[in-house]
Structures are given as C-alpha cells and as structure tokens.
Amino acid sequence: QSYDVEEIEGVGRVTAQKLRESGYNTALDVAYAGVKELADVLGSEDRARQIIAAAQRLVGLNNFVTALEVYERKRNVQYISTGVKALDELLGGGIETRAITELAGEFGSGKTNFCHQLSVMVQLPEDKGGLKGKALFIDTENTFRPERIVQIAKYRGLDPKEALKNIFYARAYNSDHQMLIIDEAKKIIPKENIRLIVIDSLVAHFRSEYPGRENLAERQQKLNHHIAQLLKLADIYNAAVVVTNQVIAQPDMFFGNPLKPAGGNVIAHGATYRIWLRKGKENIRVARILDSPMHPESEATFKITEEGLID
Ligand code: ADP
Ligand code: MG
Structure with missing residues (x-):
C-alpha cells in the first residue's frame, strides 16, 4: 500500500508541497530518509526527525522484522x-x-x-x-x-x-x-x-x-x-x-x-x-x-x- 505525504501526521499542504518538490513523493520516501537530508528540506533537524518518525509509523516501518518478513521480502x-x-x-x-x-x-x-x-x-x-x-x-x-x-x-x-x-x-x-x-x-x-x-x-x-x-x-x-x-x-x-x-x-x-x-x-x-x-x-x-x-x-x-x- 502506498501513502501520500499528506497522510503523515504533522504534514500539511505546504510541507507536502516542499517534500514533493524535493522528490519525496510518498510517505515511504520520507520513512527511508535521513535526518540531515530531510532537514535541508524542512529547515530543522528536530522537525525532520519528527516527520520521519511519523512516516515510519504510518508505513509500518519497524527496526525489527521477523525472519518470515525477510523471507517474504x-x-x-x-x-x-x-x-x-x-x-x-x-x-x-x-x-x-x-x-x-x-x-x-x-x-x-x-x-x-x-x-x-x-x-x-x-x-x-x-x-x-x-x-x-x-x-x-x-x-x-x-x-x-x-x-x-x-x-x-x-x-x-x-x-x-x-x-x-x-x-x-x-x-x-x-x-x-x-x-x-x-x-x-x-x-x-x-x-x-x-x-x-x-x-x-x-x-x-x-x-x-x-x-x-x-x-x-x-x-x-x-x-x-x-x-x-x-x-x-x-x-x-x-x-x-x-x-x-x-x-x-x-x-x-x-x-x-x-x-x-x-x-x-x-x-x-x-x-x-x-x-x-x-x-x-x-x-x-x-x-x-x-x-x-x-x-x-x-x-x-x-x-x-x-x-x-x-x-
Ligand atoms: P570496459 O568497460 O571494461 O573497459 P568495454 O565494455 O568497453 O570494456 O569493452 C571493450 C571491448 O568490447 C572492446 O575491446 C571490443 O573488443 C568489444 N566490443 C565493443 N564493441 C563491439 C562490437 N560492436 N562488436 C564486437 N565487440 C565489441
Ligand atoms: Mg567502460
């Protein structure tokens, strides 16, 4: 399933626009982003960290996965x-x-x-x-x-x-x-x-x-x-x-x-x-x-x- 960047908690219309202009088209792109690279887009590292965490929650990106998921992947x-x-x-x-x-x-x-x-x-x-x-x-x-x-x-x-x-x-x-x-x-x-x-x-x-x-x-x-x-x-x-x-x-x-x-x-x-x-x-x-x-x-x-x- 693919989520739009607007669906990320804390992302409004303006931020969504900024993200898209910088090539972050979906929530998945944001979930995988590094804090530093996203800070360049959003203006602060704190804000970047917060948005990345929200995106990760949305797409269900966890640090730990089961071996079954690795296998399926x-x-x-x-x-x-x-x-x-x-x-x-x-x-x-x-x-x-x-x-x-x-x-x-x-x-x-x-x-x-x-x-x-x-x-x-x-x-x-x-x-x-x-x-x-x-x-x-x-x-x-x-x-x-x-x-x-x-x-x-x-x-x-x-x-x-x-x-x-x-x-x-x-x-x-x-x-x-x-x-x-x-x-x-x-x-x-x-x-x-x-x-x-x-x-x-x-x-x-x-x-x-x-x-x-x-x-x-x-x-x-x-x-x-x-x-x-x-x-x-x-x-x-x-x-x-x-x-x-x-x-x-x-x-x-x-x-x-x-x-x-x-x-x-x-x-x-x-x-x-x-x-x-x-x-x-x-x-x-x-x-x-x-x-x-x-x-x-x-x-x-x-x-x-x-x-x-x-x-
Ligand atoms: P690398 O990128 O590793 O330096 P290349 O892929 O450029 O190597 O390979 C160059 C070789 O490919 C040439 O030595 C030539 O023998 C061969 N080659 C290139 N074009 C052709 C062709 N049209 N027909 C036959 N062999 C070719
Ligand atoms: Mg070559």
Whole structure:
C-alpha cells in the first residue's frame, strides 16, 4: 500500500508541497530518509526527525522484522537475465533487484558492454528474462553508445527506437554531480517504471578528485553515503543497481590476485554481488563471482559480439 505525504501526521499542504518538490513523493520516501537530508528540506533537524518518525509509523516501518518478513521480502526479488545462459546460471537467475551488483575488471574486460546489454534486457517481457521496465544509465566516462543499444535491441527483438526511449541517460561530470543525479533520480524512478540503475563507473570521479592516502577518509565517507543512497533506491523501488569498478594493481601483493577493485572495502561491503570480468582469447570474456552470500564461487564464459553479450 502506498501513502501520500499528506497522510503523515504533522504534514500539511505546504510541507507536502516542499517534500514533493524535493522528490519525496510518498510517505515511504520520507520513512527511508535521513535526518540531515530531510532537514535541508524542512529547515530543522528536530522537525525532520519528527516527520520521519511519523512516516515510519504510518508505513509500518519497524527496526525489527521477523525472519518470515525477510523471507517474504526476499521472494519479492526479481531477476534481469543477462542474455547469456551460462551467466544467468552462475548468478542463480540473473541480476537481482533490491541489490547492488558490481562489475569489476580491467580496461576492455567488457564492463561497459555489460551495462548496455542490461539496459536492453530489462525492457524485455518477463517470459523473455526482462522486467518490462526502463533503465537509468549514469555515465561518468562518456562511453555510452546509443548505436550499441540499437544493435543489441534488434538482436533481442525490440524496436530500436523504443529501446532508446526507454533508457534515461545522465552524464555525471564530477562526484558531487553524480550524487545529485541519484538524489534527483527518485523523482523519475517510480513515474517511469525504472527497474535498472546503471553507474558506469561508480568510482572514477571519486578516485580522481580525492587522490592519495591523505584524502582516503573523505573519499570513502562520500562513497559510503553514495552507496547507501543506491541501496535505498534499490530497496524502495525493487530495482537492480549495477555499478562498474575499475581494478587497480597491488604492487605489494605476492600471492593470489594482484588486482583489486579500486573502491576498496566500502564497495566490498556495499555491493551485494561482485562479478569479476577478465579477458580471454579474442572476444571471449570470463566472469567469476566472489563475495556472494548465496552462490559458491564459480566461473562462466561469454562472448562480446556485434549483437552484444552472447553464450
Ligand atoms: P570496459 O568497460 O571494461 O573497459 P568495454 O565494455 O568497453 O570494456 O569493452 C571493450 C571491448 O568490447 C572492446 O575491446 C571490443 O573488443 C568489444 N566490443 C565493443 N564493441 C563491439 C562490437 N560492436 N562488436 C564486437 N565487440 C565489441
Ligand atoms: Mg567502460
């Protein structure tokens, strides 16, 4: 059930208007809001705290839930097929909603292609592996290619023009802009039935703006907040969030994988799934899952072609 913001105790017409203008369209949005962010809208932290508490009472948001509720919520999770059978099997059905999936890999490993593919796959009807939803594509490196969408859409039996219309595109120019876009996204996600949010790449701006050890704490703090916002959107709107992450070399590492994702631990904790991508021969790519609470570690291969990702 969905409640209007007016139904929150203590919210009148003027406050409701303010809330809506800032993207809090329903009581649920307010219930999930942070005190600081809502204080920016309402003018004081006390007032924000009071309104959030009232919203939480209204929508029945409790700090404690029973395991049955967790189970039911989990059943609510849906999957977006990757379009690659082997990969869907590896992922236990595809890319999950209500979760963040991180694609980690070196330059050219296929992260951006993967993002294009999913932006088309999410549009397919459910019996073809999609969610009949739209995508939001946030591009930080200027590597989005609509021509690629056209190729993939044709191969998947969609009208290319429709497929392009169903992808909302935003270019993020710096980390603050990137965070602002996510803040604004809550206005269009429910209205447009957006079920997939892509950020390609999640960390590039943060890394270039906060270089070195001396800036690490501030960078991780901002990134942490950003990831928390993403998880919230994924949860509220039952959407899949897919982010890419470049990998960096660890020169001091003698054993094991000498590469590691650039975002560090914050991402390891924030991302529900991490898919490692690496190049094989020619157009072959290998995907490997690590850090998954559900799936045993294993690998799948796929190809990158004119038609997108295929088995
Ligand atoms: P990343 O984002 O991880 O850096 P990309 O997704 O950009 O990697 O992958 C780049 C690779 O994708 C290129 O090396 C190229 O081999 C392949 N690729 C891109 N477009 C096509 C296409 N139209 N047909 C076949 N392969 C392509
Ligand atoms: Mg890329």
